[in-house]
Amino acid sequence: MRVLVTGLGGEIGTRVAQLLEERDEVAEIAGFDFVPPRRRLRRSTFKRIDPRDRDRLVSFVEDFAPDAVAHLGIYEPDSRMSPREAARASEACTVHALGAAARAGALERIAVRSGLSVYGRGRGTPLMPDEAAPLAPTTPWGRTLLEVESLAAGIARRHDVTVSALRCAVIAGSHVPSPLGRVLRLPAVPVPAAADPPFSLLDRDDAARAVVQALLRRHDGPLNVVGPGATSPWQAVAFGRRIPVPVAGPIGWRLACAFAEALGAPVPPHVLEVLRHGRTGDGTRAVEELDLGFVRPTQEVLADLYEWATVTPLPRTARRVA
Helix, strand or coil, rough: CCCEEEEECCCCHHHHHHHHHHCCCCEECCCCCCCCCCCCCCCEEEEEEEEEEECHHHHHHHHHHCCCCEEEECEEEEEEEEEEHHHHHHHHHHHHHHHHHHHHHCEEEEEEEHHHHHHHCCCCCCCCCCCCCCCCCCHHHHHHHHHHHHHHHHHHHHCCEEEEEECCCCEEECCCCCCCHHHHCCCEEEEECCCCCCCEEEHHHHHHHHHHHHHHCCCCCCEEEECCCCCCCHHHHCCCCCEEEEEEEHHHHHHHHHHHCCCCCCHHHHHHHHHCCCCCCCCCHHHHCCCCCCCCHHHHHHHHCCCCCCCCCCCCCCCCCC
């Protein structure tokens, strides 16, 4: 396999490349992103390319001519880009990278990072949707993910390739640039005054394993990738020993979001939706079809989110070390 990893500079993209490097059936790995990976890669080729730079991106992908694509160049609002930039970069990366990969003539399979936000949280939406639930996103991030799935599916139909859409729960952890994670780590966290809706979290490594397994097994179709169990805003705040700030009404939430953004934790609409209405899903099918085995429970991912390494100052010494 010759695997292209879009968004290779991100936490998930880098981890996917590391896992692919361990597989004998993967001959070559190449990827791009607007930032370089922060971990060592032994046999992956990386190019620093902005996903909106069509000419450089298309030339790089067509020259590599992949037969498999791990499409992770889908940028969550307020993670590493502003909401507007993230939407534009996600669309551009999908259209240019997947289109170029298909035109190169060797493409056989695609694994796309998507999310549970494609199901929305409108009236009548199931609390734990499975893959057969209606797709009715109610936030810009959810609509971006659905558009990416649709674009990938269109390419699949025209070029006879398989597409696995991995609808992940909120991916979080101590080193993951998650907007929800930033909000939950604030000293004081806004929580619903009259509700405590459940939401699920997914570990970065489990998300990466799902992408790799979907490629290796050439899975076709959508899968929910969700950590077992759930937490809630009030439970998460108590676990992290933060101060809960009960919020009610549209005005109250607007003020809370403005306060959080002033402290360095913007609250895009999909994060606000998680806090107010929850976000869970049925991930049974993904575990079985991708043979994922153990997936870290939400409570363990939450513990990792609040786990920061302590800094131990070294005592000064007058002795010189030769």
